[in-house]
Amino acid sequence: MKLKQLFVIVLINLFAAAITGCAHVAAWERGYLAKPQMAIDPHPLQNHIQLHNYSSREAAASTHSADGGGGCGCY
C-alpha cells in the first residue's frame, strides 16, 4: 500500500518533468542556469553537515551513503 503510493508519486513527478521538459532551451539561453546560485547543491559543505546531523537524529533513509556507517548515530 505505502509502496504503491510511493511509486505513484514517482511516476507523477517523472511525467511532470518529462512534459514540462519539452520546452527546448538552447545552449546560449542557459545563462541564468549557469549561475552559481542555480547549482543543484550550491553549498556542498553546508549540505554535508546538515545531512550528517539529520541522519543522526532522524530515521529517514540516509541520503549520504558515502559517509559509511560511521556510527555517528551513536550519540
Place this chain on the structure above:
Amino acid sequence: MVKKKNKPRTGPYQIISSVSASKTDAAKQQQKTAVAISGSSKTLQALTSAAIVLPGLLLSSAQAADGDHINFQFSRYQEGKRNLYGLPNSQNPIRADVLHGSGLFTLTDRAKFSFSYTQDTWSGATPITTTPLVANPYSSILKNTPTGVAVSGASPLLHPGNVLLDRDLNPIRNDTGEQDTRSVLVLSSASPETRNQANFGLGYEWDDAAINASAGFSLERDYRSSFGNLGGRLDFNQKMTSVKFGAGYTSSDISAILDHDAAPYLTKTAFTSQIKRPGDGSEILQGDRQDWIASLGLTQILTKHALIDANFGYTHSNGYLENPYKAMTVIFVDPDILNNGQTTPVSGDVRALLEQRPDQRNQFAFSTKYIQHINPFDAALHLNYKFTTDDWGINTNTFSANWIQPLPGGWTLTPRIRYYSQDAADFYNPYLISQQKYFLREAVDSQGRQVFFDSADPRNEYVQDENLNLIDSDGNIVDQSTVNVVPKMVFHDSDQLPDNFSSDHRLAGFGSLSGGVTLNKQLARGVSLEAGFEYYTRASSFKLGGDGGNGFADFDYYVANAALKLNLESMRLPGSSNRIHQHSHHGESQPSTHKQKQKHDQPAGVMFAHMLDNAGEFMLGYRFMYSRMAGKMLHGSNAASDSTIVNQGCNDENLCTFAPTDMDMRMHMLDIMYAPTRWLNLMLMPRFMDMEMNLRELDGRPPPTAEEHQHFGGHATGVIGDTLMASLIRLYEIPGHRLHAGLGFSAPSGKTDLQLRRVFKVDGGSIHFGMQLGSGTWDFVPSLTYTGEHNRWSWGAQVSGVKRMEEKNDAGYRLGDLFQATTWTGFDLTHWLTASVRGLYTVQDRIHGDFNSFNARIGPMDFPANYGGQFWNIGVGVNAVIPGGRFAGNHFGFEWLQPVHTDVNGFQLDRKGALAASWSYHF
C-alpha cells in the same frame, strides 16, 4: 583564458560564458567573466551531479565544486538540555566538534582525484532508555560541603527498583497514589569519543558522460566501517537531460564496550552469543552489518529559469542494526498478583533489556528539487521535497526551501527553512509492561541440584555436591575462595515479549522544524569564507497527522560552522595575481635566487622560520604534526620498574595503579600569513588537536578498592586547541643572510577542564594534564631566527620559547615554560627538492599548581611533577616546491624527528618520534 581553463569541457557551456560576458559593459566585464568561469562549471554540476540528495551514492565530491579546490571547515553541534520533569540533571548535553578537510585535484584533462577527511569528537549525555517518571530513574549524588551535605548531581539508574501500577497497568505515584503516565528519558554521560573518516575518489569525464568511483573508511573505538561507491552520469537531449545512477556498499563491524556502569543492570540474554568478556571485567557486544544502496536520478532543464532534479534510492541493510548502547525498559508484573481479584496497586519490577531491532531493513526514498531563478533579485529559490518509507513502518516527509541571494561585494546570503515529520517504527515504545515475573525461579540441573555461575564469567557454571563443595562442569572440585559464584536464575519467558522493541526516540513519531542561514564572502579571487548557522527543534507535537505522544523526548540543537574555501584554479588564473605567476616560475627560471631559497628550505617542523618577501602577499598553509609516546616508562633518562612507579610515581597518599602504554597526539594547524609591509608579517594559526591514550595496570599495584576508578581501553580528547597569533619582524638582511624576530601570543582557546565520565557513581574527574587540549593560559611566544644560503646549501638557527603569562589557568594549574634551540642545514638535491638535517634541543619546566577539581590520580600522568624535562632530537626532512604545471607553486615539506636523548622530570613515558608535514601556497 576561459576557454583554456575549460578545455576538456567542450560543449554549450563555454558559449554561455562568452555570451554572458559579452552582454555586459566593459566596466563589469572582468567581474562577469569570473562569474561565468565558476558559473559554467556550476552548470555542469547542476546538470550532472545532484547525487547529494540521492540516498546511496555520492558522485558529488568530484563534481560538487568547480575545478581544483581545497576546503577546511570547523563545525560545532550543541544540543540543549533535555527536559527531565525536575529530576536532578547535572549532565552536560551532547556536543560534537567536527573538523573537515577536502580537496579535488585534476590529474589529467579528464581525470580527477578527490579526498576528504572528517574528524568528529563528541561528549555529553545521551538517552539510554525511557522509564515511567514515577520510577524516578536517577539517584542523587551527595557531596560534603562546609554547610552540610548537598546534592551535586544525579546518576542514572537502569534498575531503579519497583513502580506501582494500577490494575489497568498505569503507573501511579508513590506519594499521592495518583495516576501519572508521564515518561522520562534516562540519560548517561560519555567521556569524549573520536571518529576519523577518510574518503578517496577518482572520476573520469567524457563530453556527455562521467563515471566516479570512491571508497573510504570510518574508524571509531567501537564502530568500524568501510565503504565503496560506483556511479555515473549520461547526458541527453543537448544536455537538457541528465540521468544519474549509482550503487554503494558499506560493511561495518561493531565492537561496543558496554557501559560499565550500566552493564550489571542490563539484561543481555538475547545477545549472549555476541558478548565477549576479555577478562578485565568489561563486556564487549560484537556485531556486524551490511548496507547495499542503489539509486537512479534525473535532472531536467525546464525553462531558461528553472530546472528540476528527481532521485530515487533503495537501501537494503542487514545484520546487527541495533544501537548497542540503547535499552528497553520492561516492567514485569506478577500475573498471579495482578489477577487476584483485588483493586489495590500492584508492584512492577523495572528492568532494562538491550534493545532488539529486526535484522533487516529495506528503505525506499524519493526526493525532488525544483530550482527557479528569480530575475528581479538575481536570486535562486530551491524547493525540496523528500518522501521515504521502509519496512519498519517509518514513513517520512521533508519539505525545505532555500533562497540564495547574491549581494554586492562578493557576498552571498542563503536563508533556509525545513520541516520534517516521521511516523514511529512498528516496534517503538517508550517502555513495555510484561505480565510475568522477571525471575521465575532458581535454576537446577537434570539431577535437581541448584546451579551457580561465576559472576566474572557467566559461562562457567557450577553445582554443589552433598558436602557443599563447588563442582565445575568437568566434575572437579573448585576452591570457593577463587571464584565469586551466584545462583543461576531462570528468567522470564522472552517469547512473551515482542520480537523487536526499541525506546530509541529517533524511531518515535515526531516532527521537527529548523531554520538557518549561510553567509559566503569571496575575499580574493579563489579564496572565500563561508559561515553557517542552524537551529533545530524536535517536537512530538509537530508530527504530521497528530501528536506522536513522546513529548518527553523533545529537544533542540544548534549547529554553527565556518569554512575556508580555496579554489586553486582561480587562484592561479593569469592576471589574478602577478605574484602567483612569478612564483610558479621561480623553480624553473630562478632556482638560486634568494626569493626562491627563502621560501622552501626550512624543515617542516620549524615554525616562524620564514617571511613573505613582498608587501600585500598572502600565504595559506596547513601543517600536520603527529607525535607518539610509547614503550618504557622513564625516570629521568632511565627505565623505571613497575614497583618503582607504584611507590614513587604518585604520592604517599595515592600509590600509582596505572601507567600509560602509549599516547598519540595529532595536530592540524592552519597557517594564514599576510605581509602588510615587507618588514612585517602577521600570522594567525588556529590549531586543532586530538589525543589518545591507553593505560595498563601496574604490576604490584595496591589492590583495588570498591569505588575505584576503572579504565577499560583508553580515552580520547579533541578538538580545538590554542590559537597562535604572531608577527614576524625583519631585523637584518644582506645577500645570503637574514635575521628576523617573532613576537607571538597563544590564546587559550583549547579546553583544560575535560572530564572523564562518572564511573560506578564515582566521578572520573579531570582527564590527565597531558590530554587536555590547551594550556589554559595566555602565553607569550617569542622567537629569533637566522637563515642563510650559499649556492646549493642553506642553513639556519632559531631560538624560541613559550612563557606562560598567568599564574594558573581556570582549571587551577599552568604548564611549564618552554625553551627551544634548533639549527639546521639543507642541500638542494634538484632545483625543486631540498633535503635537510636538523638538531633540536628542548627544555620544559614541570607543571605548576594542580587541578582545582577532582582528579582520580591513578598514575604518574596525573601529577604535575611528572611533566617537562630535557629532550634532544635529530630531524631529517625534505622540502619540495612544484616547479611547473598544474600544481606550480605548491610547497610541501616533511620531517621526521627522532629522539636521541630524553631526560624527563619525574616519571614519564618514553618518546618514539614525531612527524611534521606541511603544505603552503603563496598568492
